[in-house]
Amino acid sequence: MFKSKPSPSPSPAPEELPPLPPLQxxxxxxxxxxxxxxxxxxxxxxxxxxxxxxxxxxxYLIYSLDQHGISLNTLYNNSKLSNQVHKPKIExxxxxxxxxxxxxxxxxxxxxxxxxxIVKDNKNNKFGAYLNENLKPMDHKRYYGNGESFLxxxxxxxxTKDHRFKAFMYTGINDNIIYSNHDFIAxxxxxxxxxxxxxKSLEEGISYRCETFGNEILNGDGDLGGNSHKFGDKVxxxxxxxxxxxxxxxxLD
Amino acid sequence: xxxxxxxxxAELRKMKAFxxxxxQEKAKEIKLKADEEYEIEKASIVRSETAAIDASYEQxxxxxxxxxxxxxSTIGNKTRLRILATKEEVLNEMFESAKAKLSDISKNKxxxxxxxxxxxxxxxxxxxxxxxxxxxxESDLSLAKESIDEAAKNFEEKTGFxxxxxxxxxxxxxxxxxxxxxxxxxxxxxxxxxxxxxLKLLSxxxxxxxxxxxxxxxxxxxxxx
Numbered sequence: 001m002f003k004s005k006p007s008p009s010p011s012p013a014p015e016e017l018p019p020l021p022p023l024q025x026x027x028x029x030x031x032x033x034x035x036x037x038x039x040x041x042x043x044x045x046x047x048x049x050x051x052x053x054x055x056x057x058x059x060y061l062i063y064s065l066d067q068h069g070i071s072l073n074t075l076y077n078n079s080k081l082s083n084q085v086h087k088p089k090i091e092x093x094x095x096x097x098x099x100x101x102x103x104x105x106x107x108x109x110x111x112x113x114x115x116x117x118i119v120k121d122n123k124n125n126k127f128g129a130y131l132n133e134n135l136k137p138m139d140h141k142r143y144y145g146n147g148e149s150f151l152x153x154x155x156x157x158x159x160t161k162d163h164r165f166k167a168f169m170y171t172g173i174n175d176n177i178i179y180s181n182h183d184f185i186a187x188x189x190x191x192x193x194x195x196x197x198x199x200k201s202l203e204e205g206i207s208y209r210c211e212t213f214g215n216e217i218l219n220g221d222g223d224l225g226g227n228s229h230k231f232g233d234k235v236x237x238x239x240x241x242x243x244x245x246x247x248x249x250x251x252l253d
Numbered sequence: 254x255x256x257x258x259x260x261x262x263a264e265l266r267k268m269k270a271f272x273x274x275x276x277q278e279k280a281k282e283i284k285l286k287a288d289e290e291y292e293i294e295k296a297s298i299v300r301s302e303t304a305a306i307d308a309s310y311e312q313x314x315x316x317x318x319x320x321x322x323x324x325x326s327t328i329g330n331k332t333r334l335r336i337l338a339t340k341e342e343v344l345n346e347m348f349e350s351a352k353a354k355l356s357d358i359s360k361n362k363x364x365x366x367x368x369x370x371x372x373x374x375x376x377x378x379x380x381x382x383x384x385x386x387x388x389x390x391e392s393d394l395s396l397a398k399e400s401i402d403e404a405a406k407n408f409e410e411k412t413g414f415x416x417x418x419x420x421x422x423x424x425x426x427x428x429x430x431x432x433x434x435x436x437x438x439x440x441x442x443x444x445x446x447x448x449x450x451x452l453k454l455l456s457x458x459x460x461x462x463x464x465x466x467x468x469x470x471x472x473x474x475x476x477x478x
Contacts (some may be wrong), residue, residue, distance in 0.1 A: 141290040147325070179293050179296075183297070184300065189292055192299040193299070206303075
């Protein structure tokens, strides 16, 4: 488990490497009022990414509840690699477009990228996950994603306005990283309990402890936050979703 | 070229080991897949059932709170009705006791006589005719005879024309506390000026004032015009 004190500026990478240049966020519209990603969160997450992704200075917004509307399908569509590639506008005639589409070379092998999911709930808690693969509806009952993925949360420090960032790395106990279909998104799972679960309508979610990441309840302070309920030995936190953002780390071009 | 038995056995063992290993790997693979599928299935069943239980509890809670509200307003209504009924009872009691005291009036001759004259005069003014009949109780007959002249005199002063007052042959029943019933000559117009009748009229006219005096201003009343 990784913990870090709130740090206003990105802390330098280990082994005295020159500090990483600050991140650039791409994709917020000028009219967007609700922005979930802050430099505090992003620098904390960046420190935990695989080194090759830490080198990217640009994060791209591919889905935001505020800008794209509340729809799981839109989220999946925007996450599709083919839809993420910036398509230059072809200013030729209709026929040329058809020909160029037919002549289009086979898709090149892309550099791997990562995705950061941010959820804000009705109690102003922010939490989420880093995923090494794009979210997609699965036809088969198979988990995807690998051990680079992790869950994170930003908890309020009692009595102050500060936040503490906590991340829950992959434990290796099981490989149930990500499963998503047209009914829900589930990240981390053990004994039928998901570390982070978001329902079909993107309105409600729930967080259990799970062995995949050895996490705490994401939407509570400590183990028994204001939102968590206790039923026997099972602790879970229910939340209503106020905002979701999905960011891609790294460029596809 | 032929193989010895030993060689054949060795080959067979190799083949057997190979097949066994393949089978074990396949079994392991199937088990992993099955475990994964089991976990996904379990998680989604747990979620959907939890959601269903939550929904049913929410529904029950809604129903219960609705029932609670209905009960609350029913009780409120009943209480209000009981308060109103009690108030009415109090008023009725008051009028009952007033009626019981009416008979005391006619016993006190000193007070009764001017009232009696007044009652006759009022009835005369209401009828406004030259000849009338007055019905009284048998016990009031002598009093009536004394009173009619004065009443007629007062009437003439006010209206400017004389009136002839006859005492009717029939008497009023003894149940009545006192007072008169005046009819015109033809008997078609009748003015009931008995004490009981006057109390009845009073109970209707004076009721709002009495209510205000006894119970204060009604809390639910919003407009006073």
